[in-house]
Amino acid sequence: MSSRGAAEQVLDAVVASGRHYRDSLPMIASENILSPLVRKACDSDLHGRYAEGLPGRRYYQGCDDFDTIEEIGIGLAKRVFDCSFANIQSTSGTVSNIGALKALAKPGDKITAVSTADGGHISHARMGAVGLRGLDLVTYPWDEDRMEPDIDASCALIRETEPQLALFGQSVFLFPTPLSELSDAAHEVGARVMYDGAHVLGLIAGGRFQDPLHEGADVMTGSSHKTFPGPQGGFLLSNSEDQSLQKKLNNSIFPGTCSSYHLHHVAGKVVALAEFEEFGADYARDIVANAQALGTALSSEGFDVLAEERGFTESHQVLTRHGGPDSGAGMRAAQTLEDCGIITNMNMLPGDTKAMSGPSGLRLGVPELTRVGMGVDEMQDVARFFARALIHGDDPSSVSSEVSTFKSDFQTVRYCFEEGPAYPGT
Ligand SMILES: Cc1ncc(COP(=O)(O)O)c(C=O)c1O
Numbered sequence: 001m002s003s004r005g006a007a008e009q010v011l012d013a014v015v016a017s018g019r020h021y022r023d024s025l026p027m028i029a030s031e032n033i034l035s036p037l038v039r040k041a042c043d044s045d046l047h048g049r050y051a052e053g054l055p056g057r058r059y060y061q062g063c064d065d066f067d068t069i070e071e072i073g074i075g076l077a078k079r080v081f082d083c084s085f086a087n088i089q090s091t092s093g094t095v096s097n098i099g100a101l102k103a104l105a106k107p108g109d110k111i112t113a114v115s116t117a118d119g120g121h122i123s124h125a126r127m128g129a130v131g132l133r134g135l136d137l138v139t140y141p142w143d144e145d146r147m148e149p150d151i152d153a154s155c156a157l158i159r160e161t162e163p164q165l166a167l168f169g170q171s172v173f174l175f176p177t178p179l180s181e182l183s184d185a186a187h188e189v190g191a192r193v194m195y196d197g198a199h200v201l202g203l204i205a206g207g208r209f210q211d212p213l214h215e216g217a218d219v220m221t222g223s224s225h226k227t228f229p230g231p232q233g234g235f236l237l238s239n240s241e242d243q244s245l246q247k248k249l250n251n252s253i254f255p256g257t258c259s260s261y262h263l264h265h266v267a268g269k270v271v272a273l274a275e276f277e278e279f280g281a282d283y284a285r286d287i288v289a290n291a292q293a294l295g296t297a298l299s300s301e302g303f304d305v306l307a308e309e310r311g312f313t314e315s316h317q318v319l320t321r322h323g324g325p326d327s328g329a330g331m332r333a334a335q336t337l338e339d340c341g342i343i344t345n346m347n348m349l350p351g352d353t354k355a356m357s358g359p360s361g362l363r364l365g366v367p368e369l370t371r372v373g374m375g376v377d378e379m380q381d382v383a384r385f386f387a388r389a390l391i392h393g394d395d396p397s398s399v400s401s402e403v404s405t406f407k408s409d410f411q412t413v414r415y416c417f418e419e420g421p422a423y424p425g426t
Contacts, residue, residue, distance in 0.1 A: 025403055027366065030198075031226070032368055033229070035419075035420070038272050042231050044264050046263040052254055052255070073270035077235060089254060091233055092223060092233060093222055093234045094128070098257050103251075109136065109164035110136045110161060112165075114140055147310075148175050148176075163186070169196030173199045173315050175310060179193075183217065194217065199317070206287075208288050220238070228272070231264075236249050283415040290366040294366060306361070319349065331357065340399040341399065342382075345362070372412065385406075
């Protein structure tokens, strides 16, 4: 293939990918779409620029306008997340975690965290940022019924192992962490408390999940593109007035992990913060209502939805089980759903041990469906499409064409200053 042909093929695939999501039900819990104004900030000259340092203290010239952007952003982040310290430079949730682990622990320190099998993120594991920082990992006992760390056993573990850092938060995140009690145990043994709010940051800022920085977390990290609906990036947030901690947190991103920290995305993040301040409470409320409605509707259709006794979920996620442990039934369900125009991901559930071939479950998220205007009534329709795909075995091409017709009524991005096309360029 010629180099020109390669470029054209890539650009065609970019458009095709947008069309695929436009015509489908995108239900990956970590994904979202951009508002028109956020997109405008991201698609700007800032893309190619550098601003090493902090506002007013740069290593390069040319940063005056970006100083304005970052200063406004820090102020907005403090208001939106109700905290006294915010760093908005991180390029992702993982980079935020690498930075926080650098600021809060040193190689050889002990850390407690949720295991990946129980829903912890890979950056909390030896194969990820925790291993990269050379930390000694001990994982919490897990309460499978409540889908959260077993409070008494985890407090006992913290008291017994005396970690330097206690990390909380998950990728599979149905219910708020019982953080006050766990933080008390951690602080009692002199540990710092870090809460990874990557998935649930928008729900936290919208007042619909929990308030980690007022429940004992010394530092909260997060992604800026999941339930918080901005461009790809991250945050480091704290209420600590400890100047040396604040300095360490700032230094952990630049120069700790980034040189350029993607200024166009920072500008988009700031516009997203402004929009969130105006619309975030409604968005968070509607996400949680939709997730709960989806859990109820899927259960009524005959699916095995986890945590029924707790009302299925208090977040943006719902978990379904499609077979026994290590059966791979979740993997097969995800493929069938994609053939029917529904994009999800397989997920390990309690009892599963093989991450690639064994997952028996699906993790479903509603942030994007909510963002394009679907409400609790549409969650019934979505559950019916699931039943046609996975219970009744309807022909995938006819389900996918009905999904596409259904989705055609939901093509506008909402909860933002200027509503516009949700899938531009398609
Ligand atoms: C709990 C948690 N932390 C961190 C991350 C990483 O976020 P990012 O993709 O922004 O690096 C994720 C990703 O889904 C996550 O679930």
